[in-house]
Amino acid sequence: MRILLVEDEPAIARDVAGALGETGYVVDIARDGEEGWFRASTEDYDAIILDLGLPKLDGLSVVRRLREEASTIPILVLTARGSWLQRVEGIDAGADDYLTKPFEMEELLARLAALLRRVGRHVTPLIEVGALRIDTRRLRVMIGGRAIELSPLEFRLLRYLAHNRDRVVAQSELVEHVYGSDEPGSNTVEALVARLRRKIGSETIGTRRGHGYIMETPAP
Numbered sequence: 330m331r332i333l334l335v336e337d338e339p340a341i342a343r344d345v346a347g348a349l350g351e352t353g354y355v356v357d358i359a360r361d362g363e364e365g366w367f368r369a370s371t372e373d374y375d376a377i378i379l380d381l382g383l384p385k386l387d388g389l390s391v392v393r394r395l396r397e398e399a400s401t402i403p404i405l406v407l408t409a410r411g412s413w414l415q416r417v418e419g420i421d422a423g424a425d426d427y428l429t430k431p432f433e434m435e436e437l438l439a440r441l442a443a444l445l446r447r448v449g450r451h452v453t454p455l456i457e458v459g460a461l462r463i464d465t466r467r468l469r470v471m472i473g474g475r476a477i478e479l480s481p482l483e484f485r486l487l488r489y490l491a492h493n494r495d496r497v498v499a500q501s502e503l504v505e506h507v508y509g510s511d512e513p514g515s516n517t518v519e520a521l522v523a524r525l526r527r528k529i530g531s532e533t534i535g536t537r538r539g540h541g542y543i544m545e546t547p548a549p
């Protein structure tokens with residue numbers, strides 16, 4: 330899951346990005362409304378967390394512009410304390426949910442997960458593909474009851490493929506969703522897939538040469 334966080338206050342941006350990263354999301358941060366709108370309309374995100382008070386272009390205008398462009402991306406807005414008008418305006422403009430500052434990080438994570446669930450982008454805590462079990466809350470992987478140690482990148486790759494099982498995922502899509510903004514070369518993805526295959530079994534991840542990778546649900 331790749332999230333765009335649009336927040337101009339460095340401390341909040343750092344804390345939220347940190348918590349999202351620990352939960353396993355890939356996070357990009359935009360520091361003003363212009364950059365936020367631009368990235369949201371040109372790149373592929375699963376959701377946006379958007380502060381309303383932003384330099385250059387305010388958050389409400391970002392929401393309006395995205396909806397005018399017919400973007401259906403889920404948007405969670407962050408509003409100032411006590412500003413009921415901001416909340417109403419935010420929802421009116423097309424935001425899906427709001428959270429009032431200051432907020433507990435746990436609540437933000439829960440709201441985001443609920444939002445992604447509502448739009449069918451599942452953040453189910455447990456993903457099972459054949460004998461493989463991925464616990465996305467505890468960041469643990471088991472195969473037939475045996476725990477597998479994975480690096481954070483290996484874990485993200487595995488989780489993304491498992492979320493998108495039975496669909497060929499292009500290498501460029503993996504780069505976006507697994508690495509975030511620090512983009513590696515394509516051979517880095519190949520090397521990462523190779524390492525993962527050594528740990529979980531080479532048959533688990535299929536290659537479609539020239540197209541990408543696929544994790545297929547084994548026939549019962």
Ligand code: CA
Pocket residue numbers: 336337338380381382383
């Ligand atoms: Ca702000």
